[in-house]
Amino acid sequence: MTFTLGPRAIAAGYKLAAFDQIGSTNAEAMLRARGGEQGPMWFVTSEQTAGRGRRQRVWIAPRGNLASSIFELMDVPPAVAATLGFVAGLSEAAALEKVSVEAALRLGPDRPRYALKWPNDVLAGGAKLVGINMEAEAVGDRLAVVVGIGTNVVASPEGTPTPAVSLAELGVQISAEELFAALSDAWVEFRGIWDNGRGFAEIRRRWLERAAGLGGEVAIDTGTATIEGIFETIDETGCLIVCTAEGRRVPVAAGEVYFGSAASKRAV
Missing domain, CATH: 2.30.30.100 (SH3 type barrels.)
Structure with a gap:
């Protein structure tokens, strides 16, 4: 299979740069931004060799996992742009539920349930399934924002601060390409609700509905x-x-x- 945008993302004018292998989708996105790319644009691969997560942790995506970065140029303050991490979490959870329908029917009560861990992880059964990392940089008079989203599709790392899990381990048999198409469409939906920060109250409400550990x-x-x-x-x-x-x-x-x-x- 090859990476393609979902129909909503195509209709919304998003662009796509897909790679068989790359060091870092975030780094490539920011490099393009500095070079004049206007976006909005997705950068995606199923094998990332030199990515970085939060606090500069190594973020490797072995072949079959999904490393994706969405780049947008914005006229918003950095503090407002930072709330896009919640948009990414909601988008990923929605995409995961869409592609997990078969597993949910097959596994019944044992089906995966996805929760959002503050500030920017997606959990399944208390284990980390998705990591989200944001970067922002002034480009001219606008802000280049890159949101990296990494999903353990076929394999999960060992020795991480939070135990990790993959979709394959959860019994969800899908490809990185299938998940990405769903993610690109879900991003259009939740990015629209966010509306350059004006809709963060609704994003916050929806995020809290999925929040891991709330009240504990x-x-x-x-x-x-x-x-x-x-x-x-x-x-x-x-x-x-x-x-x-x-x-x-x-x-x-x-x-x-x-x-x-x-x-x-x-x-x-």
Whole structure:
């Protein structure tokens, strides 16, 4: 199979650059942006050899997995553009549900259920299935925004901070190409709702409906401190709100999140 955009993405004017193998779809997208590409444009491969995730972690996609990056030029502040991570999570979850219909019918109660982990992962059964990484850079008087979305389709990495899983391990037998077509269409839907940040309230509402760990114990390692308490909500800027034992409501803009028993161990 070859990578193709879904019909909604084609109708919306998105472009596509597909690669048999590439070092990093994010790096290629930003390189094109600096060179004058106007987008919107997807960069996609089923084998990525030198990608980077959050906090510069290695993000390798062995052949058969999906590494994709969406590039758009925007007239929005960086803080608003940052909320596109929630758009990406919702888009990916919707695409996964669309391509998992056969598995859901076959597996019944054991079918995969996809949850969104703040700030930008998609989980299945508590394990990481999808990682999302954002980059933004000023290009002229506009902001080049690249959202990288990596999905474990046929294989999952070992030794990661959060246990990982692949669609194949979950009993979902689909190709990276099939998933990408669904993802490109779902992005059009949720990007439209987001509407350059004006629709983030609706994105926030939908994201919270799928949020992993909401209402439970959470510990967040910010790199300089560990904040623990109850995961109460996300606010209108996308910060995670932690209600501490002292009753304080603490907004967290970034960090590594641990739930439940893992949160208790992390806080020790």
